[in-house]
Structure formats: structure tokens, C-alpha cells
Amino acid sequence: MIEIRGLTKSFTGQDGGVVEALRDVDLDVAENEFLTVLGPSGCGKTTLLKIVAGLITPDGGRISIHGEPVRGPGEDRAMVFQNFALLPWATVLDNVAFGLKMRGTGKAEREERARELIATVGLSGFETKRPGELSGGMQQRVGIARALAVRPRVLLMDEPFGAVDEQTRRLLQEELLSIWEESRLTVVFITHSMEEAVLLGDRVVLMSARPGQVSEIVPVPLERPRSSDVGGLERSPEYAELSAYLWDRLRGMHAEHRPAKVDA
Numbered sequence: 001m002i003e004i005r006g007l008t009k010s011f012t013g014q015d016g017g018v019v020e021a022l023r024d025v026d027l028d029v030a031e032n033e034f035l036t037v038l039g040p041s042g043c044g045k046t047t048l049l050k051i052v053a054g055l056i057t058p059d060g061g062r063i064s065i066h067g068e069p070v071r072g073p074g075e076d077r078a079m080v081f082q083n084f085a086l087l088p089w090a091t092v093l094d095n096v097a098f099g100l101k102m103r104g105t106g107k108a109e110r111e112e113r114a115r116e117l118i119a120t121v122g123l124s125g126f127e128t129k130r131p132g133e134l135s136g137g138m139q140q141r142v143g144i145a146r147a148l149a150v151r152p153r154v155l156l157m158d159e160p161f162g163a164v165d166e167q168t169r170r171l172l173q174e175e176l177l178s179i180w181e182e183s184r185l186t187v188v189f190i191t192h193s194m195e196e197a198v199l200l201g202d203r204v205v206l207m208s209a210r211p212g213q214v215s216e217i218v219p220v221p222l223e224r225p226r227s228s229d230v231g232g233l234e235r236s237p238e239y240a241e242l243s244a245y246l247w248d249r250l251r252g253m254h255a256e257h258r259p260a261k262v263d264a
């Protein structure tokens with residue numbers, strides 16, 4: 001469904017130095033797949049996701065979704081950010097309905113859809129609150145509802161649970177799994193956590209240190225559906241083995257790139 005071939009991207013820093021973020025990235029994402037992406041800090045994960053979102057133009061290579069080249073943001077894709085990126089002055093209802101408003105959906109219809117999704121993410125009763133009145137976990141529920149409101153086929157998530165506490169993270173993981181199990185969206189999910197990558201993903205893409213490349217794709221053999229028994233999965237030997245394997249690989253990458261001088 002998503003086909004990425006030979007993708008490259010460099011940035012010019014403020015000091016004029018060139019940072020090669022991605023080099024020759026090849027990746028296929030299947031329809032309805034839940035793909036998790038793991039890699040050392042700064043290896044280009046966010047850059048890759050933003051290229052899929054159409055927010056950044058690559059220097060070279062190809063990317064297509066359902067055979068259509070990506071030329072910019074599109075209605076088929078929605079993004080969830082780590083820092084929630086909500087409109088601070090708008091209510092929960094208006095934040096969730098925002099994308100639909102931008103697309104010209106009428107007020108009654110967009111509010112009905114927004115209320116439905118607010119209920120799906122467990123926030124009924126908070127429609128008139130503003131983001132500043134909500135906890136981090138609640139704000140991210142709004143972020144997820146907002147992304148889902150536009151009925152995307154592809155949900156792009158950039159470390160969405162990185163800024164919430166562990167218990168909230170667990171609840172959000174279970175909710176996301178159950179939403180995905182029902183809707184069968186295609187999800188590309190960036191994380192720093194080996195455990196989260198295994199718990200959620202059908203496959204884990206391991207990226208190498210900068211310049212980011214796909215180093216390995218690891219299939220996750222855990223059964224689905226997973227939303228109802230995340231705790232049980234965590235006690236399974238497959239989960240422990242796979243998390244340990246990923247850490248081993250990541251630790252190797254960090255060791256290879258331990259800089260002689262400090263590298264920002």
C-alpha cells in the first residue's frame with residue numbers, strides 16, 4: 001500500500017553543515033498493517049514519517065500510496081504528534097472537529113462525528129474543556145480522536161505516548177489497539193520503546209543510526225487481537241525474547257556510533 005524506494009533526505013543546519021538524515025530507504029507497508037519503527041535518536045524516523053505525511057519533500061527516491069505518488073498532505077493520511085499539537089484556545093469538540101471543518105464538512109455533521117470519536121477515546125463529558133484543562137494522556141486522546149475524525153486510511157504516529165506516564169501509556173496502547181482492531185487502519189508508529197514496538201506492531205522496522213536506513217525488519221509473532229490481554233502478552237516468552245533481541249541490536253548500533261567527539 002505504501003511503497004518507499006531509495007528515499008534520501010539531507011538538511012542544511014544553521015551553521016551551514018549538511019546533515020544526511022535518510023539514505024536509500026526502501027520500505028513497504030501493507031494495507032491494514034500496524035508497523036512500528038524503532039531506531040537510535042536522530043536516525044531520521046520523524047523525517048521519514050513527515051515525508052509519508054507529505055509535510056517534507058525528499059531529495060531523491062519515490063514514495064507512493066496505493067500507486068499514487070505523494071506530493072503533499074492528503075485526506076488519506078492523518079498524523080498524531082508527541083506534543084499533541086492541539087489548538088490551545090479551542091474546546092475539545094472543536095479540536096476534534098477541526099480537520100472536518102477544514103474539509104468543509106457542515107457543523108452538525110462534524111460535531112456528531114467529533115462526539116462519536118470523543119466517546120471512542122473515553123472523553124465524553126469533556127467536550128467543552130480546553131487542552132490546558134486536561135492531563136497529558138487526555139490531550140493525546142484528543143489528538144487521536146482528531147486524527148481519526150477525518151477517516152484516514154493511514155494513521156502516522158510520531159512517538160505519541162512518549163510524553164505521558166507509564167499507566168496512561170498502557171491505557172492508550174490498549175485503546176489504540178482496540179480502535180485499530182475494529183477499523184483496520186494502516187498505522188505507522190514511531191517509538192523509542194522496544195516493548196511498545198513489539199506490543200503494538202505486526203512488524204518492527206529497525207533503523208540504523210544516521211544516516212537512517214532500514215537495518216532490519218522483524219516480524220512480531222504475537223497473536224492478535226492483543227488489546228484485551230496486553231498484560232498476558234508481556235509475560236509471554238516471545239515478547240521477552242523479541243524485546244531483548246531489539247535491545248541487543250540497538251545497543252550494537254549505539255556502540256558502533258559512539259562518537260570520538262560529541263555529536264549533536
Ligand SMILES: Nc1ncnc2c1ncn2[C@@H]1O[C@H](COP(=O)(O)OP(=O)(O)OP(=O)(O)O)[C@@H](O)[C@H]1O
Nearest residue numbers: 011012013019021040041042043044045046047048
Ligand atoms: N528541519 C531540519 N533542519 C536541520 N536539520 C534537521 C531538520 N529536521 C531534522 N534534522 C536533523 O536530521 C536528523 C534526523 O532527525 P529526525 O528528527 O528525523 O530524527 P529522529 O530519529 O526522529 O530523532 P528522535 O528519535 O531523537 O526523535 C537529525 O540529525 C536532525 O537534527
